[in-house]
Amino acid sequence: MPEVSVIVPVYGVEKYIDKCIKSIIDQSFKSWELILIDDGSPDQSGAICDKYAEKDQRIKVIHSENNGVSHARNIGLDNAKGRYVVFVDSDDWVDPSYLQNLIERSSADDTVVYxxxxxxxxxxxxSVxxxxxxxxxxxxxxxxxxLIVKYRLPENGFPIAKLFSREIIEQYKLRFDETLSYHEDHLFVLNYLRYVKSVRLSDSPDYHYEHRNGVSSLSKRRHPADKLINASEKLLTAIEQGNNRWKIVDKRYLARLYTFLGLNQLMLALKNATAENICSVGIAMRRYKSLFKNYYTPNHRVYRVIPIFISLYGEYLMKPILQWKEKRS
Structure with missing residues (x-):
């Protein structure tokens, strides 16, 4: 059995997947399996993965219809055999010491390595x-x-550059939420933290996160309001559950946390709202009226006024405006 299962969701990365796969093959730590999930790639990404699998029995390729990154990662988890699980994105790459450094800092299954x-x-x-x-x-x-606040652990929602215990993942039936298209990775990490005792840190920057001009990013896509409301509610619930344990009382940090994970998503839902769903956004924002009042810290002061406006049922004033705009478009 391999010690580590490396899960890589693959979609439309024929220019970059070679470098990603080679960087895993070149690991100094050798007890691994690589699970490549071709999420219905429209290019040659899947065929490139197949060629590597033909040469190395540690590499497994699973071809799937296009259902998104969460579905692909879940397929990887369903097929993983290692004691530990590591995620790598298909347009990134890792240094040869990547797995070794994570393994060396792991002391038990109830410790997750960051x-x-x-x-x-x-x-x-x-590079930064x-x-x-x-x-x-x-x-x-x-x-x-x-230390939780100092290292801002709840904010680090990358599934990459972490060493997870597969036993914990299976014991608590942890999977990526396929109903979300925004912060689904962060929700997975927050849920995982509920079941481990500690976090151990590695300062070795051996995961290379590539920022490329002209490459589409999930964070830049327009997400429907209902999806953003769903993400907001689940993130705020996860933060509340986590803080029942962490006991964070630092109001400045809580403001940062609630704004980043929950309140910003509702504000984005308001921005993306249509006449059909604007009232749903208003209902959701009023549900978290106290959080907006006590913790919302937007980048611009004027945005603080918007939740107050919505709390006065302002969405009913916005609805005819949105209807007019939709008719014109």
Whole structure:
């Protein structure tokens, strides 16, 4: 049995998948399996994956209809055999020490390892390391609230650059929420944290997150209001469940957390609302009226007024305006 299952969802990356796969083959740690899930790629990505599988028995390719990254990752989890699970995105790559550094810092199945990430840019900007971690630092999720805040652990929702226990994933039936198209990865990580005792940090930035000009990004897509409401409610629930354990009382950090994970999604839902669903957005925003009042910290002051306007049933004033705009378009 392999020690680590490396799961890579693949879609439309024929220019980059070679580098990704080669970087995993070149790992100094050798006890791994690589599961490549071709999510109905319209290009040659799937065929490239098949060629590698023919040469290396540790590589398995699963071809699927296009159902999105969460579905692809879940297929990977359903087929994983390793003690640990690691996720890599198909247009990124990792240094040869990537798996070794994660494994060396793992002490038990109830400890999740947070690795570091280096951001590489295609426009000649210098690479930037994401996190300032103290290597080997162990953070108890029941007692070390100051360290949880210092390292902003709840904000790090990357499934990449982490070492997960497959036993915990299977025991608690953890999967990516396929009803979400926004922050579904963050929700998976938050749910996983409920079942581990501690987080151990690695400061080695050996995961290369590639930022490419002209490449479409999920964060830049227009998400429907109903999807954003769904994401907001699930994220806010996960934060509440987590903080029942973490006991974070730092209001400045809670404001950052609630704004980033929940309230911003509702504001984006308002921005993307149509005449048909604007009232649903208003109902959702009023449900979290106290969170908006106590914790919402937007980048621009004027945005603080918008939730107050909606709390006065302002969406009913907006509905005819949206209807007029939709008729004109």
């Amino acid at each position: 690795g570091n990430v280096i951001n590489d840019y295609s426009d000649q900007r210098n 390391v994401s996190f300032s971690y103290e290597d080997g630092q162990n953070i108890n999720l029941d007692n070390d609230v100051d």
